[in-house]
Amino acid sequence: MHSEVVASRSADQRDSTRESRNGNSPQLDAVSLAIIQQLQEDGRRPYAAIGKAVGLSEAAVRQRVQKLLDQGVMQIVAVTDPLTVGFRRQAMVGINVEGDVESIADALTGMSEVEYVVMTAGSFDILAEIVCEDDDHLLDVINKRIRSLPGVRSTESFVYLKLKKQTYMWGTR
Amino acid sequence: MHSEVVASRSADQRDSTRESRNGNSPQLDAVSLAIIQQLQEDGRRPYAAIGKAVGLSEAAVRQRVQKLLDQGVMQIVAVTDPLTVGFRRQAMVGINVEGDVESIADALTGMSEVEYVVMTAGSFDILAEIVCEDDDHLLDVINKRIRSLPGVRSTESFVYLKLKKQTYMWGTR
DNA sequence: CGTCGGTTTGCGGATTTCGCAGAAGTGCTT
DNA sequence: AAGCACTTCTGCGAAATCCGCAAACCGACG
Numbered sequence: 001m002h003s004e005v006v007a008s009r010s011a012d013q014r015d016s017t018r019e020s021r022n023g024n025s026p027q028l029d030a031v032s033l034a035i036i037q038q039l040q041e042d043g044r045r046p047y048a049a050i051g052k053a054v055g056l057s058e059a060a061v062r063q064r065v066q067k068l069l070d071q072g073v074m075q076i077v078a079v080t081d082p083l084t085v086g087f088r089r090q091a092m093v094g095i096n097v098e099g100d101v102e103s104i105a106d107a108l109t110g111m112s113e114v115e116y117v118v119m120t121a122g123s124f125d126i127l128a129e130i131v132c133e134d135d136d137h138l139l140d141v142i143n144k145r146i147r148s149l150p151g152v153r154s155t156e157s158f159v160y161l162k163l164k165k166q167t168y169m170w171g172t173r
Numbered sequence: 174m175h176s177e178v179v180a181s182r183s184a185d186q187r188d189s190t191r192e193s194r195n196g197n198s199p200q201l202d203a204v205s206l207a208i209i210q211q212l213q214e215d216g217r218r219p220y221a222a223i224g225k226a227v228g229l230s231e232a233a234v235r236q237r238v239q240k241l242l243d244q245g246v247m248q249i250v251a252v253t254d255p256l257t258v259g260f261r262r263q264a265m266v267g268i269n270v271e272g273d274v275e276s277i278a279d280a281l282t283g284m285s286e287v288e289y290v291v292m293t294a295g296s297f298d299i300l301a302e303i304v305c306e307d308d309d310h311l312l313d314v315i316n317k318r319i320r321s322l323p324g325v326r327s328t329e330s331f332v333y334l335k336l337k338k339q340t341y342m343w344g345t346r
Numbered sequence: 347c348g349t350c351g352g353t354t355t356g357c358g359g360a361t362t363t364c365g366c367a368g369a370a371g372t373g374c375t376t
Numbered sequence: 377a378a379g380c381a382c383t384t385c386t387g388c389g390a391a392a393t394c395c396g397c398a399a400a401c402c403g404a405c406g
Contacts, residue, residue, distance in 0.1 A: 058362085219363095
């Protein structure tokens with residue numbers, strides 16, 4: 001059917017991307033990257049359409065997507081502005097830690113109200129995004145649960161007023 | 174078929190959630206919220222399965238999902254850890270503004286390297302997440318493009334070292 | 347009471363997903 | 377070079393899903 005596409009692809013695209021120095025990250029070739037890109041535009045795009053776009057059979061796309069999902073490289077989900085969906089209070093919290101930063105980060109990861117945790121360089125060791133239903137809940141999470149973690153030296157909160165942009169399009173520039 | 178489910182639902186769930194004080198946000202009833210919740214667990218879950226879970230026919234779920242998509246209330250996309258996908262440098266940038274904060278936020282929104290923009294209360298007026306390929310690119314975006322915006326008083330950068338958590342499960346506690 | 351707009355439902359037909367067996371490609375060993 | 381283990385890709389047929397549409401339903405309003 002589209003055999004000429006397959007033939008023209010296999011030689012060049014296959015291993016053009018080098019696996020990163022990041023130890024745990026599974027190496028992604030250009031085809032998987034292209035598949036991810038397709039699914040970043042529309043998470044429900046049919047496998048056949050993706051296959052046509054990247055030069056692979058429907059079944060091959062399906063297998064690759066399943067593997068990417070299993071490996072945790074990507075997830076296909078609905079995303080919303082939490083404000084729209086009834087979570088009225090959100091905040092980014094900058095945290096300074098003494099001792100092991102990663103163990104604190106892991107503790108934050110375990111909290112259901114914490115949506116996003118990243119270790120950073122700069123005047124904060126950790127940034128964590130908190131999503132709550134109301135002020136009381138937010139106050140409780142920040143003051144009781146986070147500040148009380150042993151090793152947390154200080155925190156600074158930035159309450160969200162308005163979400164202006166939220167994209168998932170990297171690679172599609 | 175599942176008429177008893179429909180019957181039991183229509184009376185109670187329909188308009189149990191109040192529309193928010195947020196002017197532009199389309200009011201979401203409990204059923205749409207439940208649909209979103211299903212799609213946050215798996216963006217490719219079949220409409221029929223969602224219908225069974227929320228007590229609606231397959232066609233009704235399909236129409237609601239389409240409307241939520243059209244209205245921009247939610248989007249169904251693949252999300253990844255950018256580090257895994259070859260974007261080696263990311264940073265959160267805190268920005269202080271003199272004058273109109275929103276116009277600066279809009280300017281940031283227009284930059285393709287900016288993934289996330291939120292207006293905040295606290296010692297920053299805006300938080301923006303930047304995704305770049307390398308150090309040069311990141312430096313360029315922060316120093317040349319952001320700091321040069323008229324009205325930007327100061328910026329502070331937090332370069333990402335390691336992403337620890339990234340979830341889209343609000344509502345599913 | 348009638349009707350008007352918005353939603354839901356129940357279909358058939360087109361499309362997509364799924365599982366599987368065989369072919370093809372890769373790397374390693376002899 | 378040939379053999380072998382392993383992974384990936386392809387090409388189906390069957391099952392499930394998606395999609396469009398017309399009719400039914402429902403609350404609101406005159």
